[in-house]
Amino acid sequence: MTDTIPSEVASKAPAAPPSVSQIPADKWLKVGPDAGDAEYIAAPSLTYWQDARRRLSRNIPAMLSLAFIVLLLVAAIIGPWFSRYSYFEQDLALSNIPPFFETYEVETGTGETARFFLNSGNFKVYGVGPGGEVEGLLRATKKDLINKQHRYEFGETAVLMDFKSLPARMLDAETGEVIGTSGWSWNATNWFGTDQLGRDLLVRQLYGARISLTVAFVASLVNFFIGVFYGGISGYFGGAVDSVMMRIVEIIATIPLTLYVILMMVVLQNGLLSVVVAIGTVYWVDMARIVRGQILSLKQADYVAAAQTMGASTRRILTRHLLPNTMGPILVTLTMLIPSAIFIESFMSFIGLGVTPPLASWGTLTSEAVETLRAYPYQLFFPAAAISLTMFAFNFLGDGLRDALDPRLRK
Amino acid sequence: MIGYIIRRLLMMIVTLFAIITLTFFLMHAVPGGPFTSEKQVLPEIQAALDAKYHLNDPIWLQYFNYLKGIAVLDLGPSFKYPGLTVNEMIVEGLPVTMKTGVLALLCVVALGVPLGIVAALFRNKWPDTLVMVFATIGVAIPSYVVATVTLYIFALRLGWVPTFGLDDWRGFILPVLALSGFWLAFIARLSRSSLLETLNEDYMTTAKAKGLHPMQVLFKHGLRNSLIPIVTVLGPVVANLLTGSFVIEQIFALPGIGRHFVLSITNRDYTTIMGITIFYAAFLMVMIFIVDMIYLALDPRIKLGKASS
Amino acid sequence: MTITAAHTSEPILSVKNLSTSFFSDRGEVKAVRGVSFDVYPGEILGIVGESGSGKSITCMSVLRLLKANGRVLDGSAVFEGKDLTTLPSRQMRALRGNDISMIFQDPMTSLNPTLTVGEQIIETIRAHRQVSRADAAKRAIELFDLVKIPSPSKRLKSYPHEFSGGMRQRVMIAMALSCDPKLLVADEPTTALDVTIQRQVLQLLKELQSRLGMAVILITHDLGVIAEVTDRILVMYGGMVMETGRVADLFESPRHPYTQGLLKSIPDLSSGEHQRLSPIPGSPPDMLHPPAGCPFAPRCTHAMGICTEAVPQLYCAGDTPVLRAGQAARCWLHHADAPEVPEVNAREHEGAA
Numbered sequence A: 001m002t003d004t005i006p007s008e009v010a011s012k013a014p015a016a017p018p019s020v021s022q023i024p025a026d027k028w029l030k031v032g033p034d035a036g037d038a039e040y041i042a043a044p045s046l047t048y049w050q051d052a053r054r055r056l057s058r059n060i061p062a063m064l065s066l067a068f069i070v071l072l073l074v075a076a077i078i079g080p081w082f083s084r085y086s087y088f089e090q091d092l093a094l095s096n097i098p099p100f101f102e103t104y105e106v107e108t109g110t111g112e113t114a115r116f117f118l119n120s121g122n123f124k125v126y127g128v129g130p131g132g133e134v135e136g137l138l139r140a141t142k143k144d145l146i147n148k149q150h151r152y153e154f155g156e157t158a159v160l161m162d163f164k165s166l167p168a169r170m171l172d173a174e175t176g177e178v179i180g181t182s183g184w185s186w187n188a189t190n191w192f193g194t195d196q197l198g199r200d201l202l203v204r205q206l207y208g209a210r211i212s213l214t215v216a217f218v219a220s221l222v223n224f225f226i227g228v229f230y231g232g233i234s235g236y237f238g239g240a241v242d243s244v245m246m247r248i249v250e251i252i253a254t255i256p257l258t259l260y261v262i263l264m265m266v267v268l269q270n271g272l273l274s275v276v277v278a279i280g281t282v283y284w285v286d287m288a289r290i291v292r293g294q295i296l297s298l299k300q301a302d303y304v305a306a307a308q309t310m311g312a313s314t315r316r317i318l319t320r321h322l323l324p325n326t327m328g329p330i331l332v333t334l335t336m337l338i339p340s341a342i343f344i345e346s347f348m349s350f351i352g353l354g355v356t357p358p359l360a361s362w363g364t365l366t367s368e369a370v371e372t373l374r375a376y377p378y379q380l381f382f383p384a385a386a387i388s389l390t391m392f393a394f395n396f397l398g399d400g401l402r403d404a405l406d407p408r409l410r411k
Numbered sequence B: 001m002i003g004y005i006i007r008r009l010l011m012m013i014v015t016l017f018a019i020i021t022l023t024f025f026l027m028h029a030v031p032g033g034p035f036t037s038e039k040q041v042l043p044e045i046q047a048a049l050d051a052k053y054h055l056n057d058p059i060w061l062q063y064f065n066y067l068k069g070i071a072v073l074d075l076g077p078s079f080k081y082p083g084l085t086v087n088e089m090i091v092e093g094l095p096v097t098m099k100t101g102v103l104a105l106l107c108v109v110a111l112g113v114p115l116g117i118v119a120a121l122f123r124n125k126w127p128d129t130l131v132m133v134f135a136t137i138g139v140a141i142p143s144y145v146v147a148t149v150t151l152y153i154f155a156l157r158l159g160w161v162p163t164f165g166l167d168d169w170r171g172f173i174l175p176v177l178a179l180s181g182f183w184l185a186f187i188a189r190l191s192r193s194s195l196l197e198t199l200n201e202d203y204m205t206t207a208k209a210k211g212l213h214p215m216q217v218l219f220k221h222g223l224r225n226s227l228i229p230i231v232t233v234l235g236p237v238v239a240n241l242l243t244g245s246f247v248i249e250q251i252f253a254l255p256g257i258g259r260h261f262v263l264s265i266t267n268r269d270y271t272t273i274m275g276i277t278i279f280y281a282a283f284l285m286v287m288i289f290i291v292d293m294i295y296l297a298l299d300p301r302i303k304l305g306k307a308s309s
Numbered sequence C: 001m002t003i004t005a006a007h008t009s010e011p012i013l014s015v016k017n018l019s020t021s022f023f024s025d026r027g028e029v030k031a032v033r034g035v036s037f038d039v040y041p042g043e044i045l046g047i048v049g050e051s052g053s054g055k056s057i058t059c060m061s062v063l064r065l066l067k068a069n070g071r072v073l074d075g076s077a078v079f080e081g082k083d084l085t086t087l088p089s090r091q092m093r094a095l096r097g098n099d100i101s102m103i104f105q106d107p108m109t110s111l112n113p114t115l116t117v118g119e120q121i122i123e124t125i126r127a128h129r130q131v132s133r134a135d136a137a138k139r140a141i142e143l144f145d146l147v148k149i150p151s152p153s154k155r156l157k158s159y160p161h162e163f164s165g166g167m168r169q170r171v172m173i174a175m176a177l178s179c180d181p182k183l184l185v186a187d188e189p190t191t192a193l194d195v196t197i198q199r200q201v202l203q204l205l206k207e208l209q210s211r212l213g214m215a216v217i218l219i220t221h222d223l224g225v226i227a228e229v230t231d232r233i234l235v236m237y238g239g240m241v242m243e244t245g246r247v248a249d250l251f252e253s254p255r256h257p258y259t260q261g262l263l264k265s266i267p268d269l270s271s272g273e274h275q276r277l278s279p280i281p282g283s284p285p286d287m288l289h290p291p292a293g294c295p296f297a298p299r300c301t302h303a304m305g306i307c308t309e310a311v312p313q314l315y316c317a318g319d320t321p322v323l324r325a326g327q328a329a330r331c332w333l334h335h336a337d338a339p340e341v342p343e344v345n346a347r348e349h350e351g352a353a
């Protein structure tokens, strides 16, 4: 007796069957199909959007980015209301104050202690309150320009600010010895410091966020509408309309957009509206292509044909059937448009083609900081960090959205 | 094949024509621009403009004159500097811009593609994470921020490189870094996703199933195909490297075309803005054309598809 | 019950208890769960089953061509005395395309679009034989002749997109045959083609198989193909072998409810018309969460309490008289205590061999 396929007999099933004697009689009763169903349909099938949301909420960088963007939005909207300063108010006596400084303490002779700090960038001395408040510019009682020493008096004590050699130092006026610092203090008056015109940098930074986000959102929305409209028409009508419209898109796509934005800015003259218009009218090409592609492929879909035969109007088909299905790719493209818009606005402002002073944008703040880079490098920190973090956030969010929405990555 | 090339060339000319027209009429719309009556310029410039474009003629004739100038590669006089032409400015700035631009492009391709490949091959392992972290940083931080921050740290604080000029090779490091940063990161990300996609293709399984050496599978079958999407973006990359150079040349005080351009914007030197824009556009069209030809050589499907249609 | 041995020789490939899983971000997909089978020299073994039943993954596991997230967890696949699951990758490479070669489902995507088909064949030959390019090209032309591609020397320089689907599949076959394989795995070689082309390609395969004498594993959806060209069948469902046996036996006397369901969907076999499987009511199990018991239980009209709790064993010819020689079925109804269900385990069918 030769069995041709002995190997199968030995095969081990994942769940070993109970031995003959163990099977109770009632287990042999017929239960029919669908009996085993409940046991394995454990994962309820999720809708497209539920699934996308689940994927997105599991993406930690994307969620952190979303939190950052929300925070930034809130700060940009309500932040300036809580500030004592405005973005244009100048106070030249308090220009270029850093966000933190090293303080000195001297006895005034009446038992009190005077606190002050030396701004090594402009050799000025400022009084400091106990909580780190900048109390104002101190007047030197004597300026010895030959020896490069300024004399300051605090009650009975006099000190000399010596800038013969750099960095400048504080000397005891009696002994000529160097006075040590009493430690670091945060600037409680202007958290981010002030710029060269004495304007509060925090508030300017927040206004910068307003500008960047406004430009980004408005420009993206404009692009979104133009793109959806253009791509929608092109895809929906197809044929000759489509080929002419797409040929135009092809031409526009090869025009370097930065150049176009620059030209627009030159023509429109600087200003917030110009920036929005210039950026708002260039980036719709990708959107138009995506919408058109989606609509073309959906036009072939059965349910659209079904809707058509049932007499649904063109508008109804577009808004009820086609757009919901193209939302995924559109949303991703839109999210990716925002950092581009933020970047191009700040880029324009940086080369002097953006908002008009005294309005601040992250680009103008950066370029202002570059002017004083040698003396006050910290002024570069905040706008550079703000734009970089914002770009990070939108990039991560865009990546996360794409991963969450891309049907190719879904099973 | 020939038909395709001719079509591409025609397309290029149409696009260029569109750009020139757009630029001309935009400049015409500028109050105080070179083609308007209420401009305030030096008399000798007024004379030069008149001689060149016959500014009393109707607008379409001026446009025609401008086109005629461009046809013989003459971009006309500067609007702000008497006796200087836009051509002269371009010729003066081109070598500097080309040097940094070509170096940056080399960086982008020679570093970006290998980094992307390494990331794809070590998918979800530490080299991938490392590359992706750097790539995300590179994509997120604007070039002018990279330029100013590195300028401060490496030139002003540490003094490792000069703060301006290209007198020795170290002068190139920061401008090239700032210029290529974004696109290096972009290309690394693109190469990674492109190779990952290719590795998933059926023909890669076929190649493995034929018993080819893994290196042969990767380089002969994988790389070539995954390079195609990278080549297609190289045209725009060159475009953006060039437009990116405005800021970089300004920050590092490099005497290139970009600096002339930014200066002409600040000075409202309209004819120069116009001339340089058109020069850039033409240059880019040529680059995109070249890239298309490379694409043609890489992907045999194009030849037949386009020639037969 | 004396059975004459169908195969006197040793199997060329012997797969035992193969288990393969994919690890995706949603969890472990148990694509293949304890599959065993043998392939004998010179025979055509058909593997049938619905989409997702693990047919392709079984073969890909044997050839170690799984995607990065797939892993063979258990089992062995012995080819000419060598266990492929543990073979060093260099030796594995020497085997692939040489002793064992594979044809894939979709000729549209299985050829590299940027290399000429000639190059793709020549590189295969040169990977396994120490021959010059010119000799390899000569061999490629012979192969094109063999698979009946007209004007072979000219077509060698063409790119895949310049061929029709049927011609591309011929190219794939030529490529698979280039090193005279002992075993050819054809994974649904005709599903992507239209009906008349399907026939031609199948005929060609069958003809080449008998001429060259290699063993073939033919994966298919198409029971018509099975009836026509294969010697034995493996019916797969939910990553397991449900039933196996000689073609004639399985068609005449199927002993598994799933096989019966498959066959019932064919109106008339004798018409010779190729029939697609028309689906049995219900859908195949989600391999992320396979049923605890018999994978077919949710769709089986005979399902019993036990079926939802434990996987039945594969009952063989010796275990129950209704199974013919070489036939085996994984169904609780073949258990000695099982109630009688005439069409599955009725004793009067016994001794049919």
Ligand SMILES: Nc1ncnc2c1ncn2[C@@H]1O[C@H](COP(=O)(O)OP(=O)(O)OP(=O)(O)O)[C@@H](O)[C@H]1O
Residues within 6 Å of the ligand: C022, C023, C024, C029, C030, C031, C049, C050, C051, C052, C053, C054, C055, C056, C057, C058, C067, C069, C070, C287
């Ligand atoms: N890379 C992968 N990652 C996760 N799951 C996979 C992967 N490849 C295959 N699978 C799963 O493995 C199971 C078996 O797939 P397989 O390709 O073997 O089916 P098949 O029987 O060949 O089906 P078809 O007739 O459609 O080719 C399926 O459920 C499939 O979803």
Ligand code: SF4
Residues within 6 Å of the ligand: C256, C257, C258, C294, C295, C296, C297, C298, C300, C301, C302, C303, C304, C307, C312, C330, C331, C332, C333
């Ligand atoms: S084991 Fe039960 S459920 Fe499975 S095929 Fe047999 S009778 Fe049907």
Ligand SMILES: [Mg+2]
Residues within 6 Å of the ligand: C055, C056, C057, C187, C188
């Ligand atoms: Mg398959």
